Amino acid sequence: MSSPVRIPFKSVIRIDKSLDRPVYLQIAHQMINAIQRGVLLNGIQLPGTRSLSEDLEVHRKTVIAAYDELDAQGWTEIRPNKGTFVRNKVPQAVISLPGYGTNKAVPSGDAGEHNHDKFLNSYPAKTGYGFKQSILLDVLPVTAGTGLEFNDGLPDIRLLPLERLSKVYGGILKSKTNYRHFGYSHVEGNEYFRETLASYLNNTRGLHINKSNILTTRGIHMSIYMASSMLIEAGDLVIVGDLSYYLANMCFQQCGGKIISVPVHQDGISVDAIRELCKTKKIRMLYLTPHHHYPTTVTLSAERRVALLQLASTYGFIILEDDYDYDFHYNGNSVLPLASADTSGMVVYIGSFCKSLAPGFRSGYLIAPENLITEMAKFRRLVDRQGDMLMEQALAELLEEREIQRHLKKAVKIYQERRDVFTGLLTEQLGGELTFVSPPGGLSVWTHWNPRLNLMRISKGCMKRNLHLPQELLYQNESFTAMRLGFGNLSTAELEEAVSILSQAVKES
Template sequence: MSSPVNIPFQTVIKIDRSIDHPVYLQIARQLINAIQRGVLQAGSQLPGSRSLALILQVHRKTIIAAFDELDAQGWTEIRPNKGTFVRKELPQDPDVKPYSAGLLTSYPEKTGYQFRKSMLLDALTLSPNTGLEFNDGLPDIRLLPLERLSKVYGGILRSKTNYRHFGYSHAEGNVFYREMLADYLNNTRGLHIKKENILTTRGIHMSIYMASSMLIDAGDVVVVGDLSYYLANMCFQQCGAKLQAVPVDKDGISTEAVRELCKRQKIRMLYLTPHHHYPTTVTLSAERRVELLNLAAQYGFIILEDDYDYDFHYKGNPVLPLASADTNGMVVYIGSFCKSLAPGFRSGYLVAPENLILEMAKFRRLVDRQGDMLMEQAIAELLEEKEIQRHLKKAVKVYQDRRDLFTSLLIKELGGELTFDAPPGGLSVWTNWNPDLNLMRISKNCTKMNLHLPQELLYQNEHSTAMRLGFGNLNEQEITLAVRVLSKAVNMEE
């Protein structure tokens, strides 16, 4: 081309003087964008520095600096006594769209290619983070000893001896943390493990995902309770598993149903939350725990034991996990501090025989090179100082008082519409409702009164009308208000 291109540069290039970014770089990068999208074709001559400076209302030296940047990056070439040209060697897309206003001012709304979509998570709703909220049993972050936590974490950042945690380290996680965690789990769960039996993760969900990806092949049968944890079910299905639901009663998952299933077909994995079954909160009886371990050894299926809220128990001593009595290496045990402390503490763990931990550590390198070494160091020091243990002891008393208040208010305000058993532990209550009620409509009524009642807490079909209502995140005043709003929402439904 013998003459400069004639396009509206004032539309192609938008200068924003409010941002902390040099004007010449803004111009250069938008010209590169124009070249990449075919607005400026290979071989095109750019306007002279004086002309373009006048068009864009900038100093000529700014344009010269932009042209120098283009030349340095190899997008243009300067021909003596002729001007600045877009390099001819640049590839051109024969199907590129012709210039149109707005072509460079927005990001594409859709991909230009096809990809696999999943409807598994479409039903999930995000918390609005405003007003009151029922959740599925999260802790109250206001109870955390934040001053002590921040002091420990800050000390780690300032200490030169901890600089090693800024680099890559063991794929299984922070060594000191795994040592302290092994002691903690041995003392509180009756396990008999070493640090080599622990792989650190970012929480329960990551542990479930990794176990599923490593241990489940497409077509494998995974047994879950009826009902079961929806996110775990979705993870199993995403791996191609076939779910088989078995009944759950007041003593937990039916071992007789599991036995009959084993006789008919090959089972790869049994997923359960034995301490407080999700969502109904019942505890798996000691007899059934022993029987499930025997069935796993006999039929060769994996038990994925999710102990998401073991630390919260209000009556007597909690029943020890299945992993504490596993002598055949059939149990993969997962837990986290996300419920014990706060969801923001993305520190989970997976416990299994050492050969599986070594293999899973290889897989974790693909999705999370090593985890949060600094946070793990902080939690390890808090475990060593017994700070977390003291916090949990105090928190359990608070949550027990909240459970008692919550259940008494449910009876007082809604006793004619629901029934429930006060849970022996955990941070939520499983409530069965009058089947004539429409739970989705009640949820919408709650939203109108600034109480968030997520759809995933509602269980309504031809067999049940129930809600899983978390109370741990609410203090006494909030519990009282939330129950009153819920009562109003039910009355609006009627």
């Protein structure tokens, strides 16, 4: 076995005193790493503490502490009158490093150190096994860094009543009566939250539910994924609008569903097209964002809602109703969701507080007949045992105090003003290049552009001026040239600046 003086410990061990981790642990952990990877072989003698401390330029007591750690973890053994030796009963594959072998000394120099870095200071770039891969999620939204951004219709977090929110949440953490929420729970989420939420949804959506009809989730995407996983099998046909929400489509496809697109008109998705499909095919699910269709923002008319419920009952397909932007309606009262008129148990209704408050509040809900909720609760335990009990307690108290309702009432007025300013600026500065219908609600405007324009070139032109126009907001092919422009996150002054930059980029393109 090699003499301990021939082992390049200064290359094997790299000490960084800027780290919070003590130096003796850095030495011990890196030596363990070298043993596990076969650089330090079983039975090899380690240098004395004085010698190693000189090599590493650390205090001898530091090396003694590192050796004690190695011994405590069982990686070394001390042989009386002989020294300290590596002890590793796991079979090792000897790593061949240039200049290092069982009977060869390792020369010093940059090349030797570089090769040790390769084995000791890196994580494997690829797995050593195969696994299922998918291209469905390859193209995902890219968030902006600094500067202005047209997003997908997100709220302005600056409008949140943060002082009240923090006070409520802090009070929950301090209250001994809420200690039960710090442990595991055997109920399906916070019971108080589900009771309060049921009352809130009954009052605002015209539903007729109780806590047994609610499963709490971490937002819309988790709800869509759970519904897809539970209700869709390979080969099932899922109807969506043309265009539709791309992430929902990915969930359906990931679960083996086959997507069929049908036209979306001024009054919403085409009922006639769905009826014709039902006559010849077995439809499993219809996915809708009826309040403000994604991405075009049109509202599904009351007549079409009734017709779709009748079709679902007749042909036995599920309606997955996504409560998208329900809280943001500007022109009169909101149209009630399909779930409010469902008497046959065909609608699965999903919503969240991610838009009502902010995306960081990962609190959503799924509404369905009790037998489906019971089964879905079993599935949820596999990925999220009980949800965020503390946050749900806070949201329940905020709903009970009507703090969320007051926030939404104020926010809707501000967003309506921003919509009016934004649409006015688009007409004034870009009226010759685009057309649009002012949306009755929501936080985005669907705009049709002159087909001779290159939207990606416009996006790059905006980026040069510190305005982020993400690729997922651009819709351009042989049939149409359109953008979905979110305005809710920008103040009126920011909207003026953003539209000015967009106008300049359009002119240059």
